[in-house]
Amino acid sequence: MRWLNISHRINLWIRYFDHKDLKRLSLLIENGYVIDVREGFEKFSETDLFFDLSRGVALPGFIDIHTHVRGLELSYKEDERSGTMAAAKGGFTMIIDMPNTRPRVDNIDVLKNKLKAFERNSFTEYGIWIALPKEEREAIEMMRFSKVYGLKIYPEDYERLEKYDREVLRKIPRIMIHAEDPENISESCEKGYRWRCRPIDAEIKALERIHRVLGSRDGVNITHVTNLYTAYVAKKLGYSTDTCPHYLLLDSDDERRLGCVAKVNPPLRTKYVREHLLENLVSSESLIDMMSTDHAPHTFEEKNRDFSECPSGISSIEFVSSLMLDLVNKNVLSLERLINLFSIGPAKFLGLDLYGCVKPGCRANYTIIDLDKEVVIRSSQMISKSKNTPYENMRLKGSVYATVVRGVPVYLNDLFTDPRDYEVAL
Numbered sequence: 001m002r003w004l005n006i007s008h009r010i011n012l013w014i015r016y017f018d019h020k021d022l023k024r025l026s027l028l029i030e031n032g033y034v035i036d037v038r039e040g041f042e043k044f045s046e047t048d049l050f051f052d053l054s055r056g057v058a059l060p061g062f063i064d065i066h067t068h069v070r071g072l073e074l075s076y077k078e079d080e081r082s083g084t085m086a087a088a089k090g091g092f093t094m095i096i097d098m099p100n101t102r103p104r105v106d107n108i109d110v111l112k113n114k115l116k117a118f119e120r121n122s123f124t125e126y127g128i129w130i131a132l133p134k135e136e137r138e139a140i141e142m143m144r145f146s147k148v149y150g151l152k153i154y155p156e157d158y159e160r161l162e163k164y165d166r167e168v169l170r171k172i173p174r175i176m177i178h179a180e181d182p183e184n185i186s187e188s189c190e191k192g193y194r195w196r197c198r199p200i201d202a203e204i205k206a207l208e209r210i211h212r213v214l215g216s217r218d219g220v221n222i223t224h225v226t227n228l229y230t231a232y233v234a235k236k237l238g239y240s241t242d243t244c245p246h247y248l249l250l251d252s253d254d255e256r257r258l259g260c261v262a263k264v265n266p267p268l269r270t271k272y273v274r275e276h277l278l279e280n281l282v283s284s285e286s287l288i289d290m291m292s293t294d295h296a297p298h299t300f301e302e303k304n305r306d307f308s309e310c311p312s313g314i315s316s317i318e319f320v321s322s323l324m325l326d327l328v329n330k331n332v333l334s335l336e337r338l339i340n341l342f343s344i345g346p347a348k349f350l351g352l353d354l355y356g357c358v359k360p361g362c363r364a365n366y367t368i369i370d371l372d373k374e375v376v377i378r379s380s381q382m383i384s385k386s387k388n389t390p391y392e393n394m395r396l397k398g399s400v401y402a403t404v405v406r407g408v409p410v411y412l413n414d415l416f417t418d419p420r421d422y423e424v425a426l
Contacts, residue, residue, distance in 0.1 A: 008048040010407040013041045014058035014366065016358050017335060022057065029364045032406025037358055051409055053368050056401035059339055060356025061093030061365030063346035065242065066176070066223050066292035067317065069095070071117050072110070073102040078297040078385050080114075081121035086295070086318040086384040088123045088411040091400035093356070093365035095124055095317075099131035099152055106131035111142055118147070123410045123419065124403070125365070127350070129176055132157045136168045143172060149350055150174030150219070155182040155206070162213055174219040174349070177239075179230065180266055181205040191307045192256025194267035203230040203266065211237050221349060224294050226266045227273045228280055231287035240349060242290035245323045246314050248278045250390055260303045260310035262390040264296070281341075282333050290345040291324070293317045297386030315386035321367070322375050323391065325398025329371060343367070368402040375399050 010029040028036035069083035099105035129152040189197035216238030296313025327333040347355040403411040
């Protein structure tokens with residue numbers, strides 16, 4: 001991506017959170033990577049740009065491994081520009097996009113179109129999951145693209161996956177699993193009770209089917225885990241796990257109260273299940289390795305249909321960080337655990353070495369937070385095209401102050417910098 005290869009030398013002042021200590025650092029960045037570090041705030045000579053970002057607390061850049069940016073024929077819901085702007089506002093320096101678009105990203109032609117759209121419009125770094133291609137050899141060809149991180153398997157793919165060439169699957173480094181067995185789910189339940197029609201047992205049966213095909217291997221992740229039992233079985237089978245804030249903060253009572261804006265797949269579980277998942281997540285011995293947003297935007301009109309007809313999905317990427325920072329301020333979640341869930345864990349899973357650190361050679365991606373700033377969630381103020389949220393009017397303490405992508409603050413105190421315009425200005 002052209003704008004990420006800038007050769008200009010950038011000087012950043014940050015207060016970097018490092019094992020409970022705040023280090024005052026001056027970073028010299030070139031080509032998006034740290035080349036020099038000095039303690040204290042001082043200016044490097046021969047720099048093209050200088051940014052004092054010491055007002056906030058700098059953390060390793062947040063990564064969302066499960067984002068629906070939509071685009072293509074679904075651009076009316078969200079596109080690569082609006083989706084990555086929302087991500088930048090939420091402190092995410094990188095997102096990995098899901099392939100259940102229209103058309104699906106299951107062939108090279110659609111993949112190339114998606115990559116071009118990202119290159120023209122993205123405010124963050126990005127990657128793509130591919131859908132299961134009809135031609136098995138095309139799966140290997142698609143994996144050769146540098147921005148492709150792996151394969152996403154949906155419930156409707158299970159039957160075809162079971163017949164797929166095992167040797168091809170072994171060559172795919174990462175496989176993301178939506179764990180719900182389609183033979184054990186239905187859509188006949190009223191709002192507040194979808195957990196009965198899409199039960200935990202459907203997730204367990206899905207894991208059993210997946211394991212018969214993939215076995216126990218590295219690189220398989222069970223995404224948007226809704227409960228501790230699924231997480232336990234996934235870990236026992238040798239798989240990594242992630243969950244989403246809505247499974248920690250919302251439950252079936254919210255689905256009953258809010259209807260379509262709280263409708264999501266897998267569904268929200270009961271309060272008891274939610275509380276136990278949150279209790280485990282904050283533990284140092286948690287069964288959850290990562291957090292993702294599963295940002296799934298739909299239009300206001302679509303989300304205002306009858307509950308039986310409205311699409312599933314919650315739009316939240318731009319305030320997920322505030323939802324979690326509020327837990328930090330309430331002493332429910334430690335800042336160290338938050339970093340592991342949103343930064344270190346995802347970077348390790350994606351194979352991103354030296355990501356978001358501060359020594360020479362590190363990629364200069366940072367999420368800079370203001371732990372004291374209070375925010376109120378208003379759907380009318382959302383950057384996403386999806387102007388609906390189950391968190392409407394929620395008051396939270398903790399916000400993103402700046403999002404730094406390879407040394408460039410693409411988001412800073414409610415202002416955006418288009419990276420392409422930035423390079424022209426230089």
